[in-house]
Amino acid sequence: MSRYQLRRDKLRRLMKKSGADGFLVTNFTNVTYLTGFRGDDSFLILLPDGEIVLSDPRYTTQLKEECPGVDLEIRTPGTAMITSIRKVLRRCRCREVGFESNSLTVDLHGALVEGVDDVRWVPCGGLVERLRMVKDRDEIRSIRKAVMLAERAFGTVRSGLRSIDQERIVAHAIENEIRRFGGRGCSFSPIVAVGPRAALPHATVEDIPIGDHGLLLIDWGADSPDGYKSDLTRVLVTGKISPKLKRIYQLVLKAQQRAIEAIRPGAKCADVDAVARKVIADAGFGKYFGHGLGHGIGLDIHEGPRLSAANSEPLKAGMVVTVEPGIYLPGVGGVRIEDDVLVTRGGHEVLTNLPKDWDSAATQLG
Amino acid sequence: MSRYQLRRDKLRRLMKKSGADGFLVTNFTNVTYLTGFRGDDSFLILLPDGEIVLSDPRYTTQLKEECPGVDLEIRTPGTAMITSIRKVLRRCRCREVGFESNSLTVDLHGALVEGVDDVRWVPCGGLVERLRMVKDRDEIRSIRKAVMLAERAFGTVRSGLRSIDQERIVAHAIENEIRRFGGRGCSFSPIVAVGPRAALPHATVEDIPIGDHGLLLIDWGADSPDGYKSDLTRVLVTGKISPKLKRIYQLVLKAQQRAIEAIRPGAKCADVDAVARKVIADAGFGKYFGHGLGHGIGLDIHEGPRLSAANSEPLKAGMVVTVEPGIYLPGVGGVRIEDDVLVTRGGHEVLTNLPKDWDSAATQLG
The missing domain is CATH 3.40.350.10 (Creatinase/prolidase N-terminal domain)
Known part of the structure; x- marks a missing residue:
């Protein structure tokens, strides 16, 4: 059958x-x-x-x-x-x-x-x-493929980044690499936001070079050959940034890791959201995390379940969700860290593999 | 204001x-x-x-x-x-x-x-x-820009076509060229269909090389920097094709030209559709033209007015529509020719400029 x-x-x-x-x-x-x-x-x-x-x-x-x-x-x-x-x-x-x-x-x-x-x-x-919220084996394989395509593309583009490269050029390069590795393209128009523009959670790309802004946020994903999506975000530190932004990076990372640890069958979506939100709120940045924690991915880039305060549904094995807390300081900059997580019978598996600790964010521009 | x-x-x-x-x-x-x-x-x-x-x-x-x-x-x-x-x-x-x-x-x-x-x-x-059906001056300028981007991209890709290039590669190349010339990208996933695959009006791209199929159908468009779309189709003759396909090419072209001549304020959409349909039906290919004649373009790739038998609305100055008759012979091949046409007070203006007569279709592969 x-x-x-x-x-x-x-x-x-x-x-x-x-x-x-x-x-x-x-x-x-x-x-x-x-x-x-x-x-x-x-x-x-x-x-x-x-x-x-x-x-x-x-x-x-x-x-x-x-x-x-x-x-x-x-x-x-x-x-x-x-x-x-x-x-x-x-x-x-x-x-x-x-x-x-x-x-x-x-x-x-x-x-x-x-x-x-x-x-x-x-x-x-x-x-x-x-x-559709609960993925079957074929679908999980396709999402793994979409993750692999996104990560390989990011790797090659990151390794060749120059300070004169503009946001738009970086976005196009990511799509080209995804296609070169066999994907259909990006799963959505990538967000590539330099410096203070990283404070716009849904920034559109402009002709602004990376330059010496210090911070570069990239939110991208791949569309697999059979239409399944991945969705990731990393922040690259490409120059000198303020101690405050460094602190925010580490705070967002901590919030993300705590939330991922809370993912298991039966956990309520709202509770997982609350775990990340509490870490950020306790540090005094609650009002700068103005969106839900994550969403399901599959044939659509946004599908169920939503990880948000409004969703009391329990997670089930086979669901695949993004976990993407963020802190956005208008005019200053923003940090979001996003991975794709599969709910397994025993708890969860992080499908994405790119490093995200503070040291790994440092990026030498060519 | x-x-x-x-x-x-x-x-x-x-x-x-x-x-x-x-x-x-x-x-x-x-x-x-x-x-x-x-x-x-x-x-x-x-x-x-x-x-x-x-x-x-x-x-x-x-x-x-x-x-x-x-x-x-x-x-x-x-x-x-x-x-x-x-x-x-x-x-x-x-x-x-x-x-x-x-x-x-x-x-x-x-x-x-x-x-x-x-x-x-x-x-x-x-x-x-x-x-939205009736475009203002700014919008018409944006659509002209989208047409220009699509045509320049097509020109460079066409001039470099090789018989080993696959459908998918050609589609990606078109998008890259549109972006290089300043556009956001394609206005939809281009259709690039070789030989008998041109008989699929909405073919998806595959890893099939142009080779010596003789016929290559490309349906593409550009997304302008401010989000307005263009939509064109050309058929390239890249090798030897049957007299029947040549006849079909000339028939589709005639149907398209007659329909364009019928475009003016007050003309009913259904009547413009009927002009093209009659040319094709009179030649005995009526049942191989299985879609409407065209549609409006703007911020969406498909918007009003539809040029179809079911739409008795009159055209108005400021509307921009595609005119795209086609004949599709399953297993053999297909021809569609598509231009973007502005309804003007005095009649119409064809916004697209690429040649489409039979001789211009001949394409030397590298």
């Missing part, structure tokens, strides 16, 4: 539990997760004893290659998707159909309710995302 | 027309369009006499830089966005608030209705997208 069949069977069990005899998957990433099809603009209808991908002629050949055995409903140009949905659901005599209320738009939902009115539409938001 | 103020004032007029005294913008690209802020995870509330961006501390500094003068509501970590929305709407005593029903999810809408229940929520789907 293929991994996709296994996933669809798990979803079938959830579907039955919610009382539905059909499930409409409208999120394209979820369609990929459940079928292996990598295109977009296509929906999946899951039935108790089968599944049908609804698409258009642009994808007919690709669908046959990427998800052999899955039934197809290909609409002609000018025919609305809703017409395909109605046709399939009537043919299969579905009565209660689950839909992805967490991603379906209000307008498309309205069109479904109006256009397919012999069906009761049951909101089932987050069902597939819930499955 | 800034371009963003002008856009917000236009939206205010539409908001008043729909009877609302507030408008919640939840689509991040729409927030960018209306404020200049380039981050994400942030909403905008438009009021009759002001506007407030709702965000979190990661973006405080960036917001102050990118949209000075706009009021901010920054929530603390762990506070839900919905709490910010409620706070702002109560403070401003809004009663009827429009929301983006074409992009807001069913779940978030449910949370709004429940969590902010002293407001009547009015579905106003597509209001901002409607404004």
